[in-house]
Amino acid sequence: MLERSESLINSSKVIRKETITTATLQDAWKAWTTIEGVTSFLVPKASIEPVVGGRYELFLSLKSPKGFQGTEGCKILALEAQKHLAFELIAPPQFPNVRRLRTRVDITFGEVAKGGVLKLDLVHSGFLEGEEWDEFFEFSTWNWDLVLGRFQYRFSVGPIDWNNPYIPHGISARPERKLRDHISS
Numbered sequence: 001m002l003e004r005s006e007s008l009i010n011s012s013k014v015i016r017k018e019t020i021t022t023a024t025l026q027d028a029w030k031a032w033t034t035i036e037g038v039t040s041f042l043v044p045k046a047s048i049e050p051v052v053g054g055r056y057e058l059f060l061s062l063k064s065p066k067g068f069q070g071t072e073g074c075k076i077l078a079l080e081a082q083k084h085l086a087f088e089l090i091a092p093p094q095f096p097n098v099r100r101l102r103t104r105v106d107i108t109f110g111e112v113a114k115g116g117v118l119k120l121d122l123v124h125s126g127f128l129e130g131e132e133w134d135e136f137f138e139f140s141t142w143n144w145d146l147v148l149g150r151f152q153y154r155f156s157v158g159p160i161d162w163n164n165p166y167i168p169h170g171i172s173a174r175p176e177r178k179l180r181d182h183i184s185s
Contacts, residue, residue: 013127023155041154044162056087
């Protein structure tokens with residue numbers, strides 16, 4: 001059996017997304033690396049310590065019990081100011097078996113034009129094999145389209161109103177998912 005690290009290296013499942021938006025490099029960097037920034041487009045609540053090994057916890061389900069509100073326990077893996085951010089990500093609670101392992105998100109920031117046009121490249125890796133992993137991969141592909149649409153909205157219109165969150169044009173309903181009443185051993 002392959003070790004987890006070998007499985008990650010050999011995994012062919014990688015999500016790659018990019019977006020171009022009207023934001024300065026400094027503003028886009030702050031949007032991903034500060035609590036104020038992340039809560040303006042990504043999630044309604046967060047805990048971020050912008051240092052390698054610091055917390056990168058994103059909370060979406062605030063009424064859920066602690067441990068099921070978001071990405072509790074996730075950390076920043078790499079940080080190069082205004083160039084690269086990498087952090088751990090765990091699956092939402094509807095994927096209980098997958099949620100036990102962490103995936104990795106790498107974001108690279110690049111200035112297209114001085115003073116206000118930015119290209120952001122996002123790579124989400126670490127997906128393993130199996131039915132629940134396939135469902136998490138499909139969900140994540142959909143979710144990153146939603147997140148990047150909200151990132152663009154944040155810079156063109158303003159912060160997301162979490163009481164009535166913006167849904168970008170062309171984003172369909174969430175992918176169907178099976179309800180699981182158990183966690184496999």
